[in-house]
Amino acid sequence: MPGIEYLLDALTPINVLLALGGVIAGTIIGSLPGLTATMAVAVLVPITFTMPPASALILMGAIYTGAIYGGAYAAILLNTPGTPSAIATTFDGFPMAKRGDGDLAVTLACLASVIGGLVGAAFLLMLAPPLADVALAFGPVEYFWLAVFGLTLISALSEGNLLKGLIGACFGLLLACVGVAEISADIRFTFGSQTLLGGIETVSALIGLYCIPVLIDLVATPDKHLKVTHQPRGFRFLESVAISWKHKLNLLRSSVVGTLVGILPGAGGSIAGLVAYSEARRSSKRSEHFGKGEPEGIQATESANNATVGGGFIPTLVLGIPGTPPDAVILGALLIQGVRTGPNLFTSEGSIVFTFIYGLFLATILMLPVGLIIGRYAYKTIITVPKAMLVPTVGFMTMIGTYAIRNSISDVVIMITLGVVGWVLNRFGYSPSPIVLGLILGSIAEQGFVQAWTIGAATEDLVGMFFGRPISLAIIALILLSLFYPLIRSRWLGGTRRKVRAD
Amino acid sequence: MQTDNHSPPAGRDVGGMVMAVVFILVAAVSLWDTTTMADADSYVFPRAIAIAMIAFSIALIVWNLVRPSPDDGSPVEGASTPRRVGLVAAMLIATALMPYVGFVISGLAVFAAIMGFAMYDPWTRFRVIVYPLVGAGIVVGFYAIFAELLLVPLPTGLLFD
Numbered sequence: 001m002p003g004i005e006y007l008l009d010a011l012t013p014i015n016v017l018l019a020l021g022g023v024i025a026g027t028i029i030g031s032l033p034g035l036t037a038t039m040a041v042a043v044l045v046p047i048t049f050t051m052p053p054a055s056a057l058i059l060m061g062a063i064y065t066g067a068i069y070g071g072a073y074a075a076i077l078l079n080t081p082g083t084p085s086a087i088a089t090t091f092d093g094f095p096m097a098k099r100g101d102g103d104l105a106v107t108l109a110c111l112a113s114v115i116g117g118l119v120g121a122a123f124l125l126m127l128a129p130p131l132a133d134v135a136l137a138f139g140p141v142e143y144f145w146l147a148v149f150g151l152t153l154i155s156a157l158s159e160g161n162l163l164k165g166l167i168g169a170c171f172g173l174l175l176a177c178v179g180v181a182e183i184s185a186d187i188r189f190t191f192g193s194q195t196l197l198g199g200i201e202t203v204s205a206l207i208g209l210y211c212i213p214v215l216i217d218l219v220a221t222p223d224k225h226l227k228v229t230h231q232p233r234g235f236r237f238l239e240s241v242a243i244s245w246k247h248k249l250n251l252l253r254s255s256v257v258g259t260l261v262g263i264l265p266g267a268g269g270s271i272a273g274l275v276a277y278s279e280a281r282r283s284s285k286r287s288e289h290f291g292k293g294e295p296e297g298i299q300a301t302e303s304a305n306n307a308t309v310g311g312g313f314i315p316t317l318v319l320g321i322p323g324t325p326p327d328a329v330i331l332g333a334l335l336i337q338g339v340r341t342g343p344n345l346f347t348s349e350g351s352i353v354f355t356f357i358y359g360l361f362l363a364t365i366l367m368l369p370v371g372l373i374i375g376r377y378a379y380k381t382i383i384t385v386p387k388a389m390l391v392p393t394v395g396f397m398t399m400i401g402t403y404a405i406r407n408s409i410s411d412v413v414i415m416i417t418l419g420v421v422g423w424v425l426n427r428f429g430y431s432p433s434p435i436v437l438g439l440i441l442g443s444i445a446e447q448g449f450v451q452a453w454t455i456g457a458a459t460e461d462l463v464g465m466f467f468g469r470p471i472s473l474a475i476i477a478l479i480l481l482s483l484f485y486p487l488i489r490s491r492w493l494g495g496t497r498r499k500v501r502a503d
Numbered sequence: 504m505q506t507d508n509h510s511p512p513a514g515r516d517v518g519g520m521v522m523a524v525v526f527i528l529v530a531a532v533s534l535w536d537t538t539t540m541a542d543a544d545s546y547v548f549p550r551a552i553a554i555a556m557i558a559f560s561i562a563l564i565v566w567n568l569v570r571p572s573p574d575d576g577s578p579v580e581g582a583s584t585p586r587r588v589g590l591v592a593a594m595l596i597a598t599a600l601m602p603y604v605g606f607v608i609s610g611l612a613v614f615a616a617i618m619g620f621a622m623y624d625p626w627t628r629f630r631v632i633v634y635p636l637v638g639a640g641i642v643v644g645f646y647a648i649f650a651e652l653l654l655v656p657l658p659t660g661l662l663f664d
Binding site for chain 1: 516518519521522523526529530533536537540541542544545546547548549552553555556559560562563566582583584586587589590591594595597598599601602606610613614615616617618620621622623624630634637638641642645646649652653654655656657658
């Protein structure tokens, strides 16, 4: 393990202040729907140009990790993922907030984010060079199967009606095809409309499908947004620690999943969160409670998405290939600083890299007090603000946040339209989550599928391409397990009960 | 205000089946659109998805006809439809006006309109004065953060060019 001198370098007052400031700025930016972690890092990158490289990296890492966690607030309190990484946080976070446990959900998310962040940073510190090889082992077909694995979450999100979930996912996959095709550059499903030419931006679609239906329903009745208990309950920190300890395996597994998915270039926090959620649900004794306000769901997503921060830095620093979109921005900033990433970075620029990694640990630990305080404030604000102020504020934020993603009015129109579509579909039992899942995974699945098909056809080994590679086979096994595990488990439990009764 | 009146759950999920028919139409239109694409790389994936969507939608309809199940939608009793329509219309109109009147004016207008639709308490003198002032502060504050700090080129409108 690298020496203590780097730890001391990371703990200089200026680095501690940068880590604290970065986490605060990142958490606030991440909590606003429409402002992603990528945007948070990109906007604040210019102020790092005059800093020493290690301090610049610490600031950017702190902003990044804070922004990923900040996305949980809006997900829990408004049913709108502040960043795409927090999609799966909405599944259980919002139901918890609706029943009056929003404060507990926010604290659980904070604890899980800190644990996930620490696990990701630990992998970065100790296993970066060997783990970077994993990124190189993933080809198009592995990405395709990974996307299919993410799609198996539909069975968990369909709330009892798998067919409606599958239809919704197909709708989402078709929406992902709108615009200019990535591989062949054909224009698809625009029907001559300039508005649709740029495609459907994922974050604006997320805001529309999750947030607009909530606003439509909020405005329609005088009922309060969230159930409020009038006894002061503080941070509910000890309760959260007890729950986290009880589900420590879930936290650890989700953190490792998040780190590994983070290593894969282009996969990112949203897929990490979805895969970890799917695995947590599959292995939980309370799987039937997932989607209805189960703390394990929040823990899985939040630990996984924060673990992608450390995981994403592995290929970024070792191979010069950004693991996640914010890593691409950070990589650019490093190049401007004159730091050459690559396999020799850990030996040639050890002082920069290891000081940064210890700084990432520091920022993640600072996220605990910062996250708890900001989370408490966010929760109190949401439950005390009158509806006549809350609804227009959130409505206005959705518009400005969506516009800011690509400086596009078309995106705002698409966001509102998708919101209405999502509300109508929800009325008829079609949940928005499978649509979102299809939309996010669509481009990854299509790109992987088409590239793998082309390579397979060229080598005249299509079957071998899709079913003959070891990593693909492992993911296929996980897909089958994820799909049929509930059936196997219910059969097994049924058999055990019959045996007990017979005894 | 007009309110929704929902009948108790029917024996069949009629709404779900109607939406399945809509999805079949969406998939059919998508399939037709893929015929205009020249490159197989462009149409293979969406065509496969559209066919799967038609198959799942037909399966849903058949399943509901064979084994009736109640509507599993989420209607809200006593909800106001005009307020819902007003919210969406206000947001769409404000977005359409944005290039002409600028972000600040359209933002103030949509904030005021939604505030009106979301207001269920009586308009006391305090609320009449404080709520619009706070609303204007939020709109202008967010505009300043996005336009000045984050350098997002928000529309200034033809009136101010």
